[in-house]
Amino acid sequence: MNVSQKNGNPVAESTNGSPGPTALEKRYASFQDKLNPSRRKLLRLILENPEDTYFLSSREMATRYQVDAATIVRTIQVLGYKKFAEFVSDLRSHFVARITPYTVLKAASREKKTVSDRIRHGLEIDMRNLQVLQTTIDTERIQALSKIVKVSQRILVIGIDLAAALSWYLSYGLMSLGFAAESPVGSTGNVQRRVRTLTRKDLVIAISFGQCLRDTVEAAHRAKKQGTPTFGITDSESTPIARVCDQSFIVPVASSSFVGSYVAVTALIEAILVACAQTQTARSLQLLRRSEEEDRADHRWFDALLDEKELRGLE
Numbered sequence: 001m002n003v004s005q006k007n008g009n010p011v012a013e014s015t016n017g018s019p020g021p022t023a024l025e026k027r028y029a030s031f032q033d034k035l036n037p038s039r040r041k042l043l044r045l046i047l048e049n050p051e052d053t054y055f056l057s058s059r060e061m062a063t064r065y066q067v068d069a070a071t072i073v074r075t076i077q078v079l080g081y082k083k084f085a086e087f088v089s090d091l092r093s094h095f096v097a098r099i100t101p102y103t104v105l106k107a108a109s110r111e112k113k114t115v116s117d118r119i120r121h122g123l124e125i126d127m128r129n130l131q132v133l134q135t136t137i138d139t140e141r142i143q144a145l146s147k148i149v150k151v152s153q154r155i156l157v158i159g160i161d162l163a164a165a166l167s168w169y170l171s172y173g174l175m176s177l178g179f180a181a182e183s184p185v186g187s188t189g190n191v192q193r194r195v196r197t198l199t200r201k202d203l204v205i206a207i208s209f210g211q212c213l214r215d216t217v218e219a220a221h222r223a224k225k226q227g228t229p230t231f232g233i234t235d236s237e238s239t240p241i242a243r244v245c246d247q248s249f250i251v252p253v254a255s256s257s258f259v260g261s262y263v264a265v266t267a268l269i270e271a272i273l274v275a276c277a278q279t280q281t282a283r284s285l286q287l288l289r290r291s292e293e294e295d296r297a298d299h300r301w302f303d304a305l306l307d308e309k310e311l312r313g314l315e
Contacts, residue, residue: 022090022093022094023090023093023094024047024079024087024090024091024093024094025047025094027079027080027090028043028047028079031078031079031080034078035075035078039071039074039075039078042065042067042071042072042075043075043079045065046061046065046091047094050091050092050094050095051095051254051256052064053091054088054091054092054094054095054254055128055254057084058072058073058084072084092236093236093237093238095254118256121256122255122256122257122261125254125255125256125261126255126261126263126264128252128254129251129252129253129254129261129263129264130263130264130267132251132252132264133251133252133264133267133268136250137268137271138249139271139275141247141249142249142271142272142275143275143279144247145231145247145272145275146272146275146276146278146279147279148203148229148231149174149179149203149276150179150276150279150280151201152179152180152201152202152203152229153180153199153201153202154180154181154182154198154201154202154203155171155174155179155180155181155182155202155203155204155205156181156182156183156184156194156195156198156202156203156204156205156223157170157171157174157181157182157183157204157205157207158183158184158191158195158204158205158206158207158216158219158220159183159206159207159208159216160191160208160213160215160216161213162259162260162262163207163208163209163213163216164183164185165262166207166233166262166265166266166269167183167205167207168183169266169269170183170205170207170269170272170273171183173269173273173276174273174276176287176288177273177276177277177287177288178287179276182194188215191215191219192215192218192219192222195219195222195223195226195228196222196226198223198226198228199226199227199228200226200227200228200229202228202229203228203229203230203231204219204220204223204224204228204229204230204231205230205231205232205233206219206220206230206231206232206233206241206244206245207232207233207234207241207265208232208234208239208240208241209234209235209239209241209253209260210235210239210253210260211239211240212234212239212240212241216241217240217241217244220232220241220244220245221244224244224245224246229246230244230245230246230247231245231246231247231248231249232244232245232247232248232249233248233249233251233265233268233269234248234249234250234251235250235251235252235253235260236250237250249268251264251265251268252264253265
């Protein structure tokens with residue numbers, strides 16, 4: 001096992017880069033001898049399908065597995081949990097640590113649903129993610145980030161693969177407000193070399209979820225070692241990004257698809273941009289007014305009178 005440090009405490013990671021046993025798996029291994037066969041089977045089903053159960057209440061979970069709610073409560077008590085909420089918290093961390101595009105699609109394919117049913121189910125999960133964000137959002141922390149953005153000389157927003165769209169969206173919004181923000185793309189070397197140029201007066205915002213991408217984690221780790229403030233956007237307090245960054249925003253990305261749902265993440269980014277704009281309203285209005293005037297002068301937007309004539313000329 002490799003051991004990394006977080007606030008002086010060791011954090012175990014497997015040598016092949018995959019996560020070690022989750023807290024829930026460790027409890028199950030320790031207490032399974034105290035479980036009767038039916039409860040052992042119940043827990044195995046829950047562990048094997050966390051993407052379908054971590055958001056359920058004890059009553060809903062009981063209905064899913066055709067047992068009574070008291071059975072659910074007594075079963076988790078054998079594992080040492082005093083409250084159902086504690087069990088669900090560990091179940092969510094277990095889900096985040098184990099989720100991959102393959103496991104999500106495999107789980108979804110086992111359910112007997114039509115394509116239309118799957119589409120509606122996906123939208124239901126999107127809405128649930130938004131509801132979780134709405135009830136857990138920390139507006140004070142968002143305002144604190146906006147103040148750091150305001151005084152930062154450079155802002156590096158790091159997101160790779162699918163998260164690249166999120167990093168570009170956030171950096172573009174910050175640039176529109178007059179901040180020196182960028183979202184580097186390309187090779188590992190391109191990202192890491194840009195991080196090396198940062199100082200304590202700059203800022204890194206790292207975006208990654210689940211097991212997290214190595215390049216994003218290493219970039220955030222390097223920036224922190226250099227003394228650059230780091231903020232993470234991730235989906236669990238136990239992810240590598242959450243452990244590495246100074247502070248993190250936790251936002252759900254649960255999805256029935258083989259890709260994560262970024263609906264709630266996009267809403268969080270919009271909230272960050274709102275806070276950044278409102279902390280210096282006069283400056284933001286001045287910059288946006290100038291951009292609007294330049295856009296008109298450059299004919300950036302489609303003109304129904306002029307551009308349609310040009311289009312007809314191309315026919």
